Amino acid sequence: MIAPLTIKRSSFQILIALFAFATLTFQSCAKKSRSDMGKVLFEKTKNKVFKDVTPEGLAEVFKKVLADERSKMDNPNLITAYYEQNNYDPAFVMDHIFNGDVDLTANYFEKAGEHGLDPKMFKAGQIKALTNKFKDKKAIKNLDEAYHDIAELEILTANSLINYSNALQYGILSPRKIYQRYYTETKRPDSAGMSKIFTIPNMHAYLDSIQPKDPQYLILQKALIAGGSAQGMTKEETTRYLVVNMERLRWKNKPTQSEYVIVNIPDYRLDVMDNGKSILNMKVVVGEGRNTDNTTTLVDYDESDKIDRPFTRETPQLNSMIHSVQVNPVWNIPQSIASKEIMVEAAKDKYYLDNKNIDVYEHGKKVEDPETIDWASASADKYEFKQRPGDDNSLGKIKFLFNNKSSVYLHDTPAKSAFTQSMRALSHGCVRLGDPQALAKVVFGEGATYDKIAEDMGKDNPDPTTIALPKKMPVYITYVTCWADDNGVLQYRKDVYGLDVILYQHLQRFLATNDQLAAL
Template identity: 25%
Template sequence: MTLSYTRPMRLLGLFASLSFALLLLVAGLVATPAKAEITAFKQAVAEAASKDKAVAAFYRSRGFEPIWTGNSSEDAKRRKAFIAAAGNAAAHALPTERYTPEMIKSILGSAKTQRALGRAEVEMSRLFAQFAQDLSRGVVVPSSIDEGIVREVKRYSSTSILESFAKSSPAAFIKSLAPDTPEYVMLMKQKLVLEKKLASGGWGPTVPGKKLEPGQSNANVVALRNRLMTMGYLKRTSSKTFDANLQKAVQQFQIDHGLLPDGVAGAGTLKEINTPVEQRLKSVMVAMERERWLNGMERGKRHVWVNLTDFHARIIDDGKVTFKTRSVVGRNTHDRRTPEFSDIMEHMVINPTWNVPRSIATKEYLPMLQQNPNAVSHLRLIDSSGRIVSREGADFTQYNARNFPFDIKQPPSRGNALGLVKFMFPNRHNIYLHDTPEKHLFQREARSFSHGCIRLRDPFDFAYTLLAPQVSNPQAYFKERLDTGRETVVELDVHVPVHLVYRTAVAVPKGKMNYRRDVYGRDAKIFAAMSKAGVELRAVQS
């Protein structure tokens, strides 16, 4: 006798239903027929939540009791708080269509039976967990955007979000999700300013021409004057001449945009002046997303902050900049761009040896050695036993990037590629901060020339600032070790967090928003990903 296919499937379905009923019975959820309606609700919650392990774990831990759809005042407060927060999602540059107030009301309003109410309960929790994740940790995953964004974001689980929310004041919990940094607050304000400016037509006509200088008087100067007035860099004036006031306004604009403040509106300055409101708004929105990536991270009472687009390194103490110096970052090629991440600085090395990375050794120096064995004579070749290799009679043409058997090192010296000091925060990317003999590069406006590490213009002063908490005379302490000419490791008594960040929009407490160029094109990729997720540019009427 042949069994039909449908009968075993029915038996499996019955078995599954009985198993689930048994689960509820064991949990004490099917005690008496009088609880039939409650059981229908809880069974619907359990079924709907089973599609998401984290949400299911939350509801199991509370016996499938509701947090949204119940009749308690707390449930009502949660509904009200979520609807209000969803209505304000656009202010945070979030994908509003994921969780509109109308969507929330529809989910709740369409549930007419206990089973439908159970499904609505779970849908509300899923929706809220997504909202909380977006607001607290960002809309997109950094590592999915660009290989140079290697920052790790510690995301909450839906279980922990819902558990904390259920135990907290709803409005207060939602308020606590967004970054509470002054930077984020100022970015939000600037976002609204730009949205209003966008609604009113932007900053007006762009400025024609390639270069405008003090003393000139023509239509292009008038266009420059009008645009800077609209941007808030110049008080209202009817002057048609590039006078001292206009020059001062141009200089301040240049300072705010990381340009050489010479007061001349050259091609680079005019390009930034003519950048539309929409582009600046995108920069602000991406900066908000980047700030969310750091949310919850302990930045350190003292920390080093390197903004790659700004070409500066700063030491921050208790929220204030106590030291600032120019920096050089990685060249804009696929294998040299400086990555973004955070780590801990543990020590500095005075009179460092440069251990040439293998990629540089094989890509740059091996071809030179193949042409001339005595090339780059300031570098030493070291074999696997640690001995210096003689170049006399060597045939480097027999080697390639795979079988090159030597390490290349440059001993301590003033001409060392690392200069006279390097600052180490050991990481898998082999990135650190260091001195350089190529001081002329710090005079450039844009400074992306390195192999990826961060070069500092004032490394000695940087070292003195780091050493100040642990020695009475940092300069003398440093010089004593420098004068030996020997490689010396100096441990930091208190390790210092280092944050390599990338911000094209930077809030200034007492000044205008600062903007920088997207040197690696990363912000453009981030905004594209945010747009794909549903984040939109918007114009807001005043």
């Protein structure tokens, strides 16, 4: 009888042996799969030079070409690491040239203009020229040239395919890097995703799969291809509108929830979306922008426009979760507003603070007689200002709270006349709502809680009340200047913050940088 310990030990030894055998078999198969590299290439090209090609000989040259081409690659570490780990196996050359995949890929690159991108950044011409050398049995003259061209075509194809895939799936640029007041979660390409291009089983299916499918994108893409011009704009300006907004659509920053609140700054509009349809919309007032008079446009821009210089009152782009509301809120007046506006008015009129229901605090203690203070010479750092609830409160009867770094929120306002204006970039940064009670009804739903909110909002002598939402509601504050409405008609809005100009400049600089690298 064999002891249990012996059985376990024997089984473990057998497993180790089997694993080692399987590993060696796999490795030998992997090596064997390319051991006839020269023979395969000769059969495909009919060029005798390839008879002497070996994986070992290629690896030596491949290393040198990788080093030489490093400065031209956008992801040199990833590409180098992949080939080092895979014995410099030229998968694109061996598996995708002679079935037409590489030419097909280059054809897609050549049509990158349909996405508002410059085909030159994907090196389609260079790829096709090298591919043609393999198809011409007399083009490659010697073994050194063969090794060099295999390595160069392999690296060029890998680099361009990664760039093309990233561009279509994530956009060319990271909005976080070009905008100072951008806080929306936006996914960018990672090494795991980029590495997938090395093992694509069906190139045609893959290239079709990464074409953006968003209906908005497809409509803008169709308009770009058609090459028309919008009313009141030149063809060039119209094209630039389409290009920058297609780039925005490629950014992975879109809502994933079925229900959410979304504010589009240039449209001065809020929508509550439910399963792709707007169930509530209203006018809003957003933060004052640097380009409210539209003097800086996509028609005329200069080198300095690529630098984002946000106006201090601009509403930021962000996403968060509305977690509660304050009915009849107290307004904790920001120090910047207090020093530039409240104290200035108080210096002119000693009864201003009392008339506006504004309390003054010094070291956390309420000042009983603020009209006795000389506000013309007082230090803003010394005081805090709070406006009590009431009809004149700048936040109106309700504000919707969500966590964010800019201390902005959605709120009511007593200044209703602003909603009659066409240009509504007028606030200090928060978003004023045209119909805040309707938004409360949607986020809370009908019932006792909403009824209480409606009742409290109607009181003449209200007390502040904070009420948590039964279910947090996602909120997105975005910036889109061109989109298709429900009828498929393209809508254009003025670039009130000048963010289109900045984005277009960065796109142009990116393409120019790629052209310079290609010329090296």
